[in-house]
Amino acid sequence: AQTVTQSQPEMSVQEAETVTLSCTYDTSENNYYLFWYKQPPSRQMILVIRQEAYKQQNATENRFSVNFQKAAKSFSLKISDSQLGDTAMYFCAFMKTGTYKYIFGTGTRLKVLA
Amino acid sequence: EPEVTQTPSHQVTQMGQEVILRCVPISNHLYFYWYRQILGQKVEFLVSFYNNEISEKSEIFDDQFSVERPDGSNFTLKIRSTKLEDSAMYFCASRFSRQGISNQPQHFGDGTRLSIL
Numbered sequence: 001a002q003t004v005t006q007s008q009p010e011m012s013v014q015e016a017e018t019v020t021l022s023c024t025y026d027t028s029e030n031n032y033y034l035f036w037y038k039q040p041p042s043r044q045m046i047l048v049i050r051q052e053a054y055k056q057q058n059a060t061e062n063r064f065s066v067n068f069q070k071a072a073k074s075f076s077l078k079i080s081d082s083q084l085g086d087t088a089m090y091f092c093a094f095m096k097t098g099t100y101k102y103i104f105g106t107g108t109r110l111k112v113l114a
Numbered sequence: 115e116p117e118v119t120q121t122p123s124h125q126v127t128q129m130g131q132e133v134i135l136r137c138v139p140i141s142n143h144l145y146f147y148w149y150r151q152i153l154g155q156k157v158e159f160l161v162s163f164y165n166n167e168i169s170e171k172s173e174i175f176d177d178q179f180s181v182e183r184p185d186g187s188n189f190t191l192k193i194r195s196t197k198l199e200d201s202a203m204y205f206c207a208s209r210f211s212r213q214g215i216s217n218q219p220q221h222f223g224d225g226t227r228l229s230i231l
Binding site: 035037042043044045046047050091099100101102103104105106107 | 117118145147149155156157158159162169170172205209219220221222223224225
């Protein structure tokens with residue numbers, strides 16, 4: 001069975017600084033997808049970034065980028081130039097090809113400080 | 115941008131009562147999901163639904179749970195006889211499917227907080 005671990009329950013970062021959220025996963029599968037979702041307070045989960053396991057190149061979306069290390073089963077999220085609106089719970093999710101269900105981590109609560 | 119909507123936002127129910135949580139997925143999406151998050155714990159998969167039938171369910175999704183798409187727009191989760199441990203946030207999600215592309219993400223609703231007394 002797949003598992004996803006987010007070892008940082010809470011983090012804080014100063015506005016305009018860079019922060020990295022960690023995520024590790026365990027699977028015997030070779031084809032899968034990884035996602036980072038953001039859940040602002042009292043709001044729905046929003047997709048931040050996704051990564052296909054077969055792609056070696058790390059995904060990037062504006063200020064958000066990932067460091068995907070397939071051999072180490074690591075999928076960290078880097079947020080550059082942090083903004084107050086980045087304050088949220090961040091969930092890492094794993095999806096095995098063909099199942100389409102997500103396996104979530106426990107989340108990291110990120111607070112951006114002014 | 116279209117959103118997944120869930121009602122009610124908060125449901126309080128007596129133990130043993132039936133409860134129905136409602137979701138309106140994004141209109142052109144074909145795959146539907148329910149997840150739950152017990153306070154302080156991780157988000158857990160309950161069930162996926164496609165082509166008017168359950169495609170996968172977890173161990174949590176026992177005989178007390180059922181899902182339905184009664185009218186082509188709503189997607190409901192019914193819990194027949196609620197227990198205290200059913201108290202959680204329930205999230206609905208939907209996903210568009212295009213042949214040959216499997217990495218399309220799920221879109222989530224705001225969730226329904228279910229409190230069992």
